Amino acid sequence: MSGRFPFKDEKNTATITCCHVIRDHQAILYASHDEDDGMWQFLCGKTHETSEAMIVSLDAIFTLDGSVADIAELPLGYEAERKDRNSKWVTRKK
Numbered sequence: 226m227s228g229r230f231p232f233k234d235e236k237n238t239a240t241i242t243c244c245h246v247i248r249d250h251q252a253i254l255y256a257s258h259d260e261d262d263g264m265w266q267f268l269c270g271k272t273h274e275t276s277e278a279m280i281v282s283l284d285a286i287f288t289l290d291g292s293v294a295d296i297a298e299l300p301l302g303y304e305a306e307r308k309d310r311n312s313k314w315v316t317r318k319k
Contacts, residue, residue: 229258231297234283238265244277245269246289253290257319262300267293270306 230236245251246269255269267286287293296305296314305314 231294238283240265257304
């Protein structure tokens with residue numbers, strides 16, 4: 226599921242994700258738009274070790290899971306969670 230790139234950031238913006246999302250194709254269940262540096266994080270919702278972190282482009286995340294378009298307007302300092310791939314995102318200030 227992808228379409229027109231919905232983010233205001235550039236497609237090549239670096240994001241933090243986990244190996245579970247990239248290698249194991251697990252659903253993105255947690256996202257944040259960090260206030261301090263503007264960085265995006267897209268994670269599977271589990272607790273992670275630093276060694277499981279990966280840096281990929283925002284476009285790679287959008288291509289992998291187009292449903293992140295629903296949170297493309299997530300303000301700095303906010304996070305979003307959902308129960309599974311088909312659930313609606315719930316957003317809140319961090």
